[in-house]
Amino acid sequence: MNNLFEILLKRSRLLVILILTIALTGVYTFLTIENREIPEVEVNLINITTPWPGADRSDIETNITNVIESDIFGIEGIENVSSVSQDDISVVTLELSDSAEPDQVENDVNNLVG
Known part of the structure; x- marks a missing residue:
């Protein structure tokens, strides 16, 4: 291994060419590689949001949330099914199984809610 370093130091042109080749390969790889800041991920959740302006929480729960559930x-x-009933809005969250x-x-x- 020492022999290789001695040869590279004696022949500086060879060392410069080797360094430039490695640097250009690194720059080319950096510019052509595909990177994503936010990767695409498939989430197994479905949200059903139902607005009803002017309705209170108990009306939303009995007339919308319980019927949908x-x-x-x-x-x-x-x-799994979870829901939240608030004034003016109902949100039902469905968790899908992995095999679905x-x-x-x-x-x-969509057919059911529609």
Whole structure:
């Protein structure tokens, strides 16, 4: 190994060419590699947001949230259901199982809610 360093030091042109080759390869790789600041991730959640302006929390819960929740449990591929009822709005969050087809479950939910 010492022999290699001695040869490179004696032949400075060879050392400069080697350093430039490594630097140019690094710059080329840096410029051509694909990088993403925010990678694409598929999340297995579906939110159903239902606004009802002027309604209080109890009306939202009984007339919207409970009705949606009771109908949602018939859809295959849903693992967990959670909901929040507030004044003027209901939000139902569906967690899909890993084996479920997200597009199919989304279509079933759209048909049900629609």
